Amino acid sequence: MSPRGQLPITFITDYGLEDELVGVCHGVIQRIAPGTLVIDLAHGVPRHAVRTGALALRNALAFMPVGVHLAVVDPGVGTERRPVALRCPDGNLLVGPDNGLLWLATERLGGAEQLVDLTDSPCWLESPSATFNGRDLFAPVAARLALGARLDDVGDPVSPDSLVRLELPLPSTASGELRTHALGIDRFGNLQLGADRNHMSEAGLEPGAPIVIEANGKRHQATYTGAFGGVDEGELLLYLDSSDAIAIAINRGDAAARTGIELDSLVRLLAT
Amino acid sequence: MSPRGQLPITFITDYGLEDELVGVCHGVIQRIAPGTLVIDLAHGVPRHAVRTGALALRNALAFMPVGVHLAVVDPGVGTERRPVALRCPDGNLLVGPDNGLLWLATERLGGAEQLVDLTDSPCWLESPSATFNGRDLFAPVAARLALGARLDDVGDPVSPDSLVRLELPLPSTASGELRTHALGIDRFGNLQLGADRNHMSEAGLEPGAPIVIEANGKRHQATYTGAFGGVDEGELLLYLDSSDAIAIAINRGDAAARTGIELDSLVRLLAT
Amino acid sequence: MSPRGQLPITFITDYGLEDELVGVCHGVIQRIAPGTLVIDLAHGVPRHAVRTGALALRNALAFMPVGVHLAVVDPGVGTERRPVALRCPDGNLLVGPDNGLLWLATERLGGAEQLVDLTDSPCWLESPSATFNGRDLFAPVAARLALGARLDDVGDPVSPDSLVRLELPLPSTASGELRTHALGIDRFGNLQLGADRNHMSEAGLEPGAPIVIEANGKRHQATYTGAFGGVDEGELLLYLDSSDAIAIAINRGDAAARTGIELDSLVRLLAT
Numbered sequence: 171m172s173p174r175g176q177l178p179i180t181f182i183t184d185y186g187l188e189d190e191l192v193g194v195c196h197g198v199i200q201r202i203a204p205g206t207l208v209i210d211l212a213h214g215v216p217r218h219a220v221r222t223g224a225l226a227l228r229n230a231l232a233f234m235p236v237g238v239h240l241a242v243v244d245p246g247v248g249t250e251r252r253p254v255a256l257r258c259p260d261g262n263l264l265v266g267p268d269n270g271l272l273w274l275a276t277e278r279l280g281g282a283e284q285l286v287d288l289t290d291s292p293c294w295l296e297s298p299s300a301t302f303n304g305r306d307l308f309a310p311v312a313a314r315l316a317l318g319a320r321l322d323d324v325g326d327p328v329s330p331d332s333l334v335r336l337e338l339p340l341p342s343t344a345s346g347e348l349r350t351h352a353l354g355i356d357r358f359g360n361l362q363l364g365a366d367r368n369h370m371s372e373a374g375l376e377p378g379a380p381i382v383i384e385a386n387g388k389r390h391q392a393t394y395t396g397a398f399g400g401v402d403e404g405e406l407l408l409y410l411d412s413s414d415a416i417a418i419a420i421n422r423g424d425a426a427a428r429t430g431i432e433l434d435s436l437v438r439l440l441a442t
Numbered sequence: 443m444s445p446r447g448q449l450p451i452t453f454i455t456d457y458g459l460e461d462e463l464v465g466v467c468h469g470v471i472q473r474i475a476p477g478t479l480v481i482d483l484a485h486g487v488p489r490h491a492v493r494t495g496a497l498a499l500r501n502a503l504a505f506m507p508v509g510v511h512l513a514v515v516d517p518g519v520g521t522e523r524r525p526v527a528l529r530c531p532d533g534n535l536l537v538g539p540d541n542g543l544l545w546l547a548t549e550r551l552g553g554a555e556q557l558v559d560l561t562d563s564p565c566w567l568e569s570p571s572a573t574f575n576g577r578d579l580f581a582p583v584a585a586r587l588a589l590g591a592r593l594d595d596v597g598d599p600v601s602p603d604s605l606v607r608l609e610l611p612l613p614s615t616a617s618g619e620l621r622t623h624a625l626g627i628d629r630f631g632n633l634q635l636g637a638d639r640n641h642m643s644e645a646g647l648e649p650g651a652p653i654v655i656e657a658n659g660k661r662h663q664a665t666y667t668g669a670f671g672g673v674d675e676g677e678l679l680l681y682l683d684s685s686d687a688i689a690i691a692i693n694r695g696d697a698a699a700r701t702g703i704e705l706d707s708l709v710r711l712l713a714t
Numbered sequence: 715m716s717p718r719g720q721l722p723i724t725f726i727t728d729y730g731l732e733d734e735l736v737g738v739c740h741g742v743i744q745r746i747a748p749g750t751l752v753i754d755l756a757h758g759v760p761r762h763a764v765r766t767g768a769l770a771l772r773n774a775l776a777f778m779p780v781g782v783h784l785a786v787v788d789p790g791v792g793t794e795r796r797p798v799a800l801r802c803p804d805g806n807l808l809v810g811p812d813n814g815l816l817w818l819a820t821e822r823l824g825g826a827e828q829l830v831d832l833t834d835s836p837c838w839l840e841s842p843s844a845t846f847n848g849r850d851l852f853a854p855v856a857a858r859l860a861l862g863a864r865l866d867d868v869g870d871p872v873s874p875d876s877l878v879r880l881e882l883p884l885p886s887t888a889s890g891e892l893r894t895h896a897l898g899i900d901r902f903g904n905l906q907l908g909a910d911r912n913h914m915s916e917a918g919l920e921p922g923a924p925i926v927i928e929a930n931g932k933r934h935q936a937t938y939t940g941a942f943g944g945v946d947e948g949e950l951l952l953y954l955d956s957s958d959a960i961a962i963a964i965n966r967g968d969a970a971a972r973t974g975i976e977l978d979s980l981v982r983l984l985a986t
Contacts, residue, residue: 178472180465187459187731188758188901190770193724196753197778200722204779205751207477209468214460217902218966226462233577234469235476245966248944302956305777357460358489400520412574422490422517450744452737459731479749481740486732498734505849506741507748629732630761672792684846694762694789 176203176316177263178237182211182227183304184218185242191302195240195309198295202313209234218245220271224336225354225362228274229413231262239275240312241266242304253288253307255315255325256333263321265312267303270336282333286325293324339434341365346441348373352385352431353415359424361431363416370394370416375441381408383418384438385431391442392418408439448475448588449535450509454483454499455576456490457514463574467512467581470567474585481506490517492543496608497626497634500546501685503534511547512584513538514576525560525579527587527597528605535593537584539575542608554605558597565596611706613637618713620645622688624657624703631696633703635688642666642688647713653680655690656710657703663714664690680711720747720860721807722781726755726771727848728762729786735846739784739853742839746857753778762789764815768880769898769906772818773957775806783819784856785810786848797832797851799859799869800877807865809856811847814880826877830869837868883978885909890985892917894960896929896975903968905975907960914938914960919985925952927962928982929975935986936962952983 179199185191192213199206211230215223223243231239244251244267252268258279264272265288276282288307293314298306311324321327341350341364348369354362375381375394383390383406392406401407403421406428411417418425418437431437451471457463464485471478483502487495495515503511516523516539524540530551536544537560548554560579565586570578583596593599613622613636620641626634647653647666655662655678664678673679675694678701683689690697690709703709723743729735736757743750755774759767767787775783788795788811796812802823808816809832820826832851837858842850855868865871885894885908892913898906919925919938927934927950936950945951947966950973955961962969962981975981 178476180469182462182465186758186901188756190726190756190774193726193753193755194774194777197724197755197774200751200753201777201779204722207472209465209472211465211469212460212462214458230462230466230469233466233473235473299954299956299958301953305956357458409573410571412571412577414571450748452741454734454737479744481737481744483737483741484732484734486730502734502738502741505738505745507745629730681845682843684843684849686843 176206176318178207178209178235179240179312179316180209180211180230180234180237181213181240182215182223182230183213183242184215184223185213185304187213191304195304198305198309199313199316202310203317206313206316215243219243220245220269221336221338222354224271224274227271228278231275231279236261238263238265238312238315240308241271242308243267243271244269244303247303248300253291253303254333255286255288255311255321256282256330257284257321259283263315265308265315268334270334273333273336274338276333282330284321285328285330285333286321287328288325291325339364341369343369343373346374348375348439350416350437350439352433352435352437355426355433359420359426359428360411361418361425361429361437362411362413363418363437365416366414367410367416370439373439373441375439380442382440382442383408383429384440385429385435388430390429448478448590450479450481450507451512451584451588452481452483452502452506452509453485453512454487454495454502455485455514456487456495457485457576459485463576467576470577470581471585471588474582475589478585478588487515491515492517492541493608493610494626496543496546499543500550503547503551508533510535510537510584510587512580513543514580515539515543516541516575519575520572525563525575526557526605527560527583527593528554528557528602529593531555535587537580537587540606542606545605545608546610548605554602556593557600557602557605558593559600560597563597611636613641615641615645618646620647620711622709622711624705624707624709625687627698627705631692631698631700632683633690633697633701633709634683634685635690635709637688638686639682639688642711645711645713647711652714654712654714655680655701656712657701657707660702662701720750720862722751722753722779723784723856723860724753724755724774724778724781725757725784726759726767726774727757727786728759728767729757729848731757735848738849742849742853743857743860746854747861750857750860759787763787764789764813765880765882766898768815768818771815772822775819775823780805782807782809782856782859784852785815786852787811787815788813788847791847792844797835797847798877799830799832799855799865800826800874801828801865803827807859809852809859812878814878817877817880818882820877826874828865829872829874829877830865831872832869835869883908885913887913887917890918892919892983894981894983896977896979896981897959899970899977903964903970903972904955905962905969905973905981906955906957907962907981909960910958911954911960914983917983917985919983924986926984926986927952927973928984929973929979932974934973
C-alpha cells in the first residue's frame with residue numbers, strides 16, 4: 171500500500187484548516203516516512219473539546235484501516251499531562267496527549283495492551299516549541315510507528331492501566347422514560363444523545379411511536395423513526411444516527427436552534 | 443499510478459470538513475482499495491444544494507484525471523430516490539444519488555452509456571445507518587469501481603435514459619439585452635451567471651463595452667472586460683470566469699453584497 | 715516515494731476549501747504527474763494577504779520535505795505582475811506570483827539560484843481563464859517540476875536579483891523597551907509579533923518577568939513565560955511561538971479580542 175509497506179496514519183485535531191498547523195504535521199510525517207498514506211479524519215473538533223474529539227475518534231475507528239491513529243486535542247500542552255502512545259490487541263496504535271482523548275477509542279478496541287510515556291521520547295524534533303507538540307512530538311512518533319518502530323523504541327513503558335479515562339454521563343431508564351444527555355451537536359444542529367436503541371427499548375420507547383422531548387423546562391413533540399424522510403419537513407424526529415446513537419433532528423432544519431438544547435444538556439424522552 | 447493500478451477517485455460533498463464524515467469515507471475507501479488516490483474536489487457545497495454541486499462537478503471534470511467521481515449532495519437520503527452509478531463513453535465513472543446531481547457532468551461527458559441502480563448493491567456495509575449512504579454505500583461502490591469492478595458487479599442495470607435530469611434556467615437574448623439568472627455565488631461574492639461569451643455576442647454585448655446590470659429593480663454600471671485588473675478597484679465588471687461562464691465581480695470587492703443579487707435572481711445585461 | 719520518483723509538492727493558497735478551486739488544482743497536478751504526493755500546507759490564508767502567506771510559507775518550509783512549493787496568493791492575477799519559478803541552493807523549488815509571496819521563504823532557504831519568468835511558459839493549459847492562474851499555469855508548472863523538468867523547460871531565465879522583495883517592519887529596542895508590530899493573528903486570537911527571543915534580550919526583557927504591553931493607547935499586564943500553562947487561565951502571556959517568534963496570548967482566551975491589537979498594530983513591550 172505504501173512504498174516501504176508502512177502503516178497508514180489517521181489524523182484528528184482541533185487545529186482547524188485556516189492556517190498551516192495541519193499541513194506542517196503532514197510535512198513532518200512525510201520527511202520521516204515518505205509516501206505514508208495520511209487520512210485526515212477531522213481537524214474541526216472545537217478547540218480544546220477533548221470529549222468531542224474522543225467520541226469522533228471512537229466512532230470513526232471502525233471504518234478506518236488498521237494503522238496509527240494520531241489525535242491531538244490538547245488544552246494542557248506544555249503542562250504536566252503525559253504524551254503517550256499505545257497498542258490495542260488488534261494492532262491499532264494510538265498517539266496523543268493522555269487527557270482522556272484516547273480513552274473511548276481504546277476501550278472500543280479492547281483496551282491498551284501496551285502503553286508508553288513519550289515525555290523523554292527520542293522522536294522529539296530538535297529545538298521544539300513549548301506549544302506545538304503535534305508537530306514536534308506526536309507527528310514524528312506516528313511516523314516512526316508507521317515505519318514499523320516498536321512502542322518501546324519511541325517511549326518508556328508504563329502500566330496500561332494508567333491511561334487517563336473519560337467518563338460519559340450514563341443514561342437512566344424507567345417505564346416510559348429515558349433520561350440522557352446531549353453529547354454532540356453537528357454543524358446541521360443534529361443532537362447526538364448518550365443513549366442507543368437498547369436504552370430506548372428498556373424505556374419502552376419503540377420505533378414509530380410519538381415521543382415528548384423535555385429539556386430546559388420545555389417540551390417538544392417528536393417521532394421516533396428511522397430516517398429523515400420519516401416525518402414532514404420541519405418536524406422533530408428521533409433516529410439512530412450513523413454511529414448508532416439516538417439523535418434528535420429536524421427534517422431539513424436545525425434541532426439545536428429549535429430546542430435550545432446545548433452540549434451536556436439533560437434530555438428526557440417520554441412516551442405519550 | 444496506484445499500487446494495484448486502480449483508478450483515482452474524486453470526491454465532492456456537502457459534508458463540510460468540521461466533523462469526521464469526509465474522513466470516515468476516506469477510511470472506508472482505503473480499507474477496500476488500499477493506496478487509491480482520492481482527490482477531494484470540494485466538501486463545502488452548501489447543504490442540500492444539488493444544483494451547486496452539479497455545476498461544480500461539471501466544471502471540474504475537464505481538469506480531473508479519468509477515474510471514479512464520487513458525489514454526495516443528498517437531501518433525500520433514506521427516501522425513495524435511487525442511488526446510482528454510471529459510465530460515460532470516455533471511461534469516467536460517476537457514483538451518487540440520482541437526484542440531478544450527476545446530470546450536468548454526465549451530459550458534458552457525452553451521456554451515460556451504462557447506468558446501474560445501487561439499491562440492492564452487494565457493496566453496502568453491514569448494519570448500515572439510514573442517514574449516511576456516503577459511508578455505507580457510495581464510498582464502498584467507488585472503491586470497488588476504482589479496483590476495476592464492472593458496473594453490473596455493483597448494481598442492477600437500468601435504462602441510461604432514466605437518469606434524473608437537472609434543468610438550468612436558459613438565457614434569452616434580444617438586441618442589446620441578455621436576460622439570465624445567477625447560478626452561483628462564491629465566497630468572494632463573485633456571481634456566476636447562466637450565460638457564456640456566445641450569449642453576450644448574440645445580444646451584441648462585446649468585450650470593452652460599458653454595460654448596465656439590472657436586477658431586483660436596481661441598475662448598476664459595469665464594464666465587460668477580461669480580468670479583474672481591467673477596472674479600477676471597487677468597480678463592477680463582467681468577465682469570463684474560470685469555467686467559461688459570464689460572471690459579475692468587483693475588483694477587490696464583493697459583488698453579491700453590493701448588488702443584492704442572490705442565487706436564482708433574474709439578471710438583465712443591457713447595452714448603454 | 716512516488717511512482718516515478720517525482721518530488722513532493724506542497725501547496726498553499728488563499729482559495730479556501732468551500733469550493734472546488736483547490737480540488738481542481740489537485741486534479742491538474744495528477745493528470746500531469748500521476749501519483750505525486752501533494753501536501754496541502756494551508757488554503758485559509760486570508761484573501762489577498764500576501765504577507766500572511768509569505769510568513770506561513772517561510773515558517774513551514776523547515777518542516778517540509780525538499781520538493782516543489784506551490785504558493786498562490788495573487789491579488790494581481792491578470793495584471794502585469796510576473797508569474798515565476800525559482801530554485802534555492804538546497805534544491806527546493808518555489809512556484810507562484812512574483813508579488814513578495816515567495817520572498818521570505820526564498821531568503822530563509824539561502825536565496826534564489828535560478829529564477830524564471832513563466833509569462834510565456836509552455837505549461838499553460840489551453841484556453842486558460844484570465845483569473846485562475848493557479849489551475850492554468852502554476853499547478854501545471856509545479857507538476858512538471860515534480861516530474862524533473864528543469865527551470866528553463868518551464869520559463870525564461872531572468873536575473874535572480876529581480877525577485878520581488880517583501881519587507882517586514884523591523885523591531886527596535888531600548889533599555890527596558892521593545893517596539894515591534896503585530897504580524898499575524900491566528901484563529902485563536904494569538905498575536906505573532908515581529909520580534910524574537912534575541913530582541914527581548916536586547917531590551918532586557920527576560921523569561922519570568924512581568925511585562926506591560928502597550929498598544930492602541932492601552933496598557934495590559936502580562937507575563938513573559940514559556941508555555942500557556944505558565945499563567946492562570948484568562949491571563950495574558952508572552953511566549954515563544956512555534957515559529958520562534960514572540961507572541962501574545964491568553965491562557966484559554968482570545969488575546970486579539972482582549973487587547974484590540976490588529977494586524978500591523980504597533981506594540982510596545984515594557985519592563986515594569
